[in-house]
Amino acid sequence: MDHLINKYKRDELTPNELFELKDNLDSMTDEEVGQQLYADWLKTDQDMSFVDENRVAKMKNNIDNAIGRSKKRIRLFPPRWAQIAASILLPISILFAVYNYHENKLIFDKEILFTTDKKERATVTLPDGTAISLNTESTLKYRPQDFNKNKRMINFSGEGHFQVFHNEKVPFLIHTEEMEIKVLGTTFNLSVREKDAVAELVLEEGCVSLSTRKNQEIILYKNQKAVLNRLTGQITVMAEENARNISAWKNGDMIFRNAELSRVLHMIEEYYDVIIKINCEECFSDKFSGTLPLDDLNEVLEILERSYHLITVKENKEIVMTNK
Template structure:
């Protein structure tokens, strides 16, 4: 504590030391503060004060005068508590201003959560909304404005949203070429920069999806999928009784139903961050239906090998599938 006190009076504290000093002061009793300050008082001549010695001497004289006027019946302990209060007041004021400034800095900074290839993450927003991020995804929002008049985030990648219901404050997702507005709902959103489409699969609640390219707007009901063309802004809405397949990645699965093998291969590449070359006659246009694990590449390759009579050769992150 002595070292921190001296460094504070010399205005040499780092941010971490200032935080440590605040914690220690909050846990100390009046008697402990009295002892520390009394020791500093006795050694004050050896301390170079950043506030100026003349100011400090004047403050000390004023304190002595005030204490003398009170009464000689005041105990030594009480007198030093008064001294401690007078000396610590600037410290507490300084700490209050510092932490107020730090909280304002945090509020004005943009909060960003992102995942790399093969990574996943969960985030709970200030209003209680839960977002699960698939690999290579990014979510941003401003704490200062979030949950005031609106709950607005910026998003890219793939995410599963469980939006906390609040009829007074809408939840807005601003992504590439689209704006999603909800009050409280559950949906999976797919918006990647390298894809020419965005897709929203609604499990529960109601969602308004707007194309910022064409200004076309649709309102989705549960078990519907909206597929938006980034180039034209057109939105196609289809009913899907297997809507939860779209968020199967959260359970560690990749589910395909009558999907061309080429698209399956692209999904495997994206999920595992690998490059796959397939040598087979016309097999890439074959339709594939099945479930592949999202966390076991060897098992995925074994399923593909058996289904299409292929053999895989792995070299680092490159995979060659050939007959």
Template sequence: VYYIYNGIQIAGQSKQLCMMEVPLGSQTKVYLPDGTVVCLNSGSTLKYSPSFLKQKTRDVYLTGEGYFEVEKNPERPFIVHTNELKVKVLGTVFNIRSYHEDPEVEVDLVEGKVNVSMNSDEKKNVVLSPDECLIYNKERQQMRKDVTDAKRMTLWTTGRLNFVNTSFVSLMKDIERRYNVKINIESEQAQKEIFSGSIDVKLSIEDVLEYIDVDKKYTWTRKGNMIVVQDKRK
């Protein structure tokens, strides 16, 4: 009876998770009970159990983007769960980007090693080394490994919006989250554009949009929290 009773108690407690939620337009740094440091980007949520330090594995649940500096503990692996993937480490530095509305999930490794597996099939796993990334396509349910500049992919933690061969649509989503605005793209030409570079997020959104439109191809109309992008009329 004692063990059954305690099993029920533990199961009940596991449903009540500690949660950190970052509103749009903000970033925050979280210190977990084991000493791990997590930087959370705008529109992100991190959850973990109140019994985090007592469990055999250090499990956290991420929605959005997080930069992790994991405290080493070979006896208790650190596991980040997203809706599609599970990232298992012992102690390392990496970045995970897993927003619900994005078509892909990306894991970039800065230091150490990580093992990334699919929630739907844990036998399908990939081990990453520094400056390697894993990209998971949600629609195809496929993973691929590639080479990356991992430190560049974490520039957002220093106050810069970084993008490498990024589509105009994806870039606008990042700007929406960072500046807490809604951007409506009515330009077919813009949707085909690819961008690379970085932007200081201390700039106003007007300055950011002007910086992106180097060739002066578009017009930007803002009304309250809504921005509309259109082709410039000749």
């Protein structure tokens, strides 16, 4: 550590040594850093001709006044030590300011990635104020360098609920594997999972434009749902009266209204990573309406048992439900 500080003061540090010095300082507590600097002050003969003791005292007095301390002069260090501290800390502060600027610029130039795993959800706020809730196993990417200039471009896969900040001059663009979505400012739920046969966008507010690789383009309005068939590349638009129910997962729920039992089971399997088999043919002819939690599989199974008069046998990740 000492040799790195000495080389820094002589401006002889290599880039790797600069990183090593930063890592060493980051690994130390504030008290340890203070002790290290204090020891260096005592044994170093510094040129203090450019450090004015009166100026240091004035700076300390201003700080004391700002935090409400007494104006009584109290010296924490002898004048020599205060001068050495100023001569060392000022260039070190400049060093780390320049270093952090360089480090932040590298981050700014790179692509930023957000991901969620199974049973994990998260909310991301982009630099323009757009809020995106990520459902399980979802990915969002964007480049800060390009974002919010003449367009706001992100790459997305998985499922997310978008509240896009309105800006007519800078459109919000979502790029997925099969389509591109253009938004000015609106609220919607987007599901584009690679393992699903279809991709869906359900619009709660505003309007959006969707275009596919096959050059099909449609405009979607409030309370409408667009379904993209991955196999054919065709988009089907339909009414969705309960648009807000689609994004109930944000609050830890799944809400169904007259849903096919097969779809209900599919969503349960996706969220809980299980396999469900129902030995009841007539059950599949009945629609399901209700709310299922995303954090309690036992409660989900109890609701299904009561709704369809079934009994459940669980073995690891496989669940078998049969008539009573």
